[in-house]
Amino acid sequence: MSWLTKSLGSSLGKKLLMSLTGLFLISFLLVHCTLNALVFLQDGGETFNKAAEFMATNPVIRTMEIVLFLGLIVHMVDGLRLHFENKSKRPVAYAVINGKNSTWYSRSMGLLGTLLLLFLVMHLSHFWFNARIAGTIPEQMTMFEKMKEVFVSPIPVIVYVIGCGSLAYHLMHGFQSAFQTIGWNHPKYMPTIKCIGNIYAIVVSLVFAAMPIAFHLNLIK
Amino acid sequence: MxxxxxxxxxxxxxxxxxxxxxxxxxxxxxxxxxxxxxxxxxxxxxxxxxxxxxxxxxxxxxxxxxxxxxxxxxxxxxxxxxxxxxxxxxxxxxxxxxxxxxxxxxxxxxxxxxKDLVVNRSSFDRIIAAGGFVSVNTGNAQDANNIPIPKEDADEAFAAAACIGCGACVAACKNASAMLFTSAKVSQLALLPQGQVERAKRAQAMVAQMDEEGFGACTNTGACEAECPKGISIENIARMNREYFSAVFAAK
The missing domain is CATH 3.10.20.30 (Beta-grasp domain)
Structure with a gap:
């Protein structure tokens, strides 16, 4: 197994880990976003609560939850490690930098990821931690009602919208970058991958951002 | 004047x-x-x-x-x-x-x-050297038609071989990464029949040397490609990743 740790510890291996965990997290976000969008059905959260109940009790989903956290931790630790290692490779900084040769968000994945992490701490403490660990959400309170309660105050709404903005830019680069890293750069398919990545990043982030805003403005019945 | x-x-x-x-x-x-x-x-x-x-x-x-x-x-x-x-x-x-x-x-x-604007780029030479030799028959050159090479492959190999090793990719990269350079050197041989024998060994050895020299990892920003005076494409980096991972996972 030493060949595996050695290869995954190389510069290319660390990138492969970022790419694979990133694609896994992207697949999770699609499920999360689709299920949460059920709140927009205007049925008092009935369908959404059923879905939330299923996600909270199904043993396959609960097992995947552990895998999800492992994936998230690998993505975070590996990302931070790469960020600091990469920074150390240029001991003397340039006086002038022309930023036109690449997009600002592709150069700021570490910063965007850190913003996402800060958002995630608040997000998990609102919902996941209270529901699964602390049990501080009362028995009769549904996830729909909990969402309503959280987004009464404007502060979480602002933090969530900033979180979604970071997510959009993180994904706009991350989606296509993941394919490039695993070697899937083909002149025929890469433009499509980039296009799907941008659409995915913008749509998912907008749908997520719409939830706290809509709840706050009392648009969801 | x-x-x-x-x-x-x-x-x-x-x-x-x-x-x-x-x-x-x-x-x-x-x-x-x-x-x-x-x-x-x-x-x-x-x-x-x-x-x-x-x-x-x-x-x-x-x-x-x-x-x-x-x-x-x-x-x-x-x-x-x-x-x-x-x-x-x-x-x-x-x-x-x-x-x-x-x-x-x-x-x-x-x-x-x-000194001043002169930097030591011998780390690039050591990456090339790590790539090792290419096995070819000695003696008279054989007939060119003995090794058919598709035009597309020849063009792509030549485009990768256009790299002059100036180091602009490293200079442009926010991580001071040498991926574009190394990937061009891996690609120019991986694309041609003459480069097949040592293909897997070469990719692993050159990546190992690149890390050893203290270059950064790739963030796929594309700054290297945009600044490269020879227009080397980051498709080469994807190819190097394929070469490296398939070499690592398939090696006995």
């Missing part, structure tokens, strides 16, 4: 690898628009020598864009503002009268400064 450009130059001066460097400001006047950037530095250096000062040290050799020696980081871009040219082919008509131009050496831990 009296010209009409008067410029302010902010140039990085550093005595040697061990001493700290700093920017010095120089005025040059009467620069012709038809001069290359290096000729403009020659004008400055002639004056510095006449005045008894130390001329600005910089790398240069062919001055026709094929040797890969010139290496100036001009106004925040390797080889200056124009696309697809090296510093020696950058002309002063790309600048305007009265402009201030900041000139820095390539900045990377793996490219230590030797």
């Amino acid at each position: 009296e010209g009409n450009l008067n410029l302010t130059l902010k140039i990085w001066r550093q005595k040697n690898a061990n001493e700290a460097g700093k920017f010095e400001t120089y005025q040059v006047s009467g620069i012709s628009e038809d001069m290359s950037f290096l000729e403009m530095i020659d004008v400055l250096n002639n004056r510095l020598i006449e005045e008894g000062d130390d001329p600005v040290a910089f790398d240069h050799d062919c001055r026709e864009g094929i040797c890969g020696m010139c290496s100036m980081y001009i106004n925040g871009s390797p080889h200056g503002p124009n696309k697809g040219v090296t510093t020696c082919q950058l002309h002063m008509r790309s600048f305007s009268n009265g402009e201030t131009i900041t000139i820095e050496p390539w900045r990377a831990g793996a490219f230590p400064v030797i």
